[in-house]
Amino acid sequence: MSTIVNDVKTMSSYINRKVDTESVASFKGNEHIIKLNFTFDIKLIREALDEIKSKSEFKTTCSGFHALAMTKRKGHSVDDDKDLIGRYYTRVDNSYQEIAKDELVDEAAFTELVDVFKGTYFEYIHQQLSSRYPIGRVRILEKSVYNCNSWHRDPEPRIHIPIVTNPGALFIVNHHCTHLPADGSVYFTDTRGYHTALNGGDQPRTHLVAALAYPEYRP
């Protein structure tokens, strides 16, 4: 029951707690964001990315969100901007109604590596991921400083490999939020749940993001 005495006491218990200001600079998983038990060489990933960035340009899909396609459909070019986004579901206003945006993408069709990635360490990563899981679109996604994605859900879950990050770069799925350190770790993110990525740091953040093309999520 709310009384002034009880409310003062309750607030005191909150104030007297020791505040954790350290663990937010590390990874904390839950059932939606899981660190997988294999890793890649972060130095080789960064070297390969530097080389690729000198040869090709990221496309800006929306403000502060830049994408570079790593896989493509057989016989298609990578120039279809729609392929860089794909179907997602979101709630945009105070009606709380969910709406579908953009077109469904057949993730399983994205089997070919884009030329600039061939012969690089990313080809090895793609082989390693594909030997374990049905891998769909793979993109390198860069987030500018002080930028966040929409609050949305995707038709399929994703694999994230952070390449360049900072402690202010966070990933949120449903009610869980964590930083994903860029140390070669590979993360499962269940993006079938509502999620966003944000970069609250003052350096850009770059992740490799691979869609998991399990058959039940094909359009």
Ligand SMILES: [Fe+2]
């Ligand atoms: Fe998403």
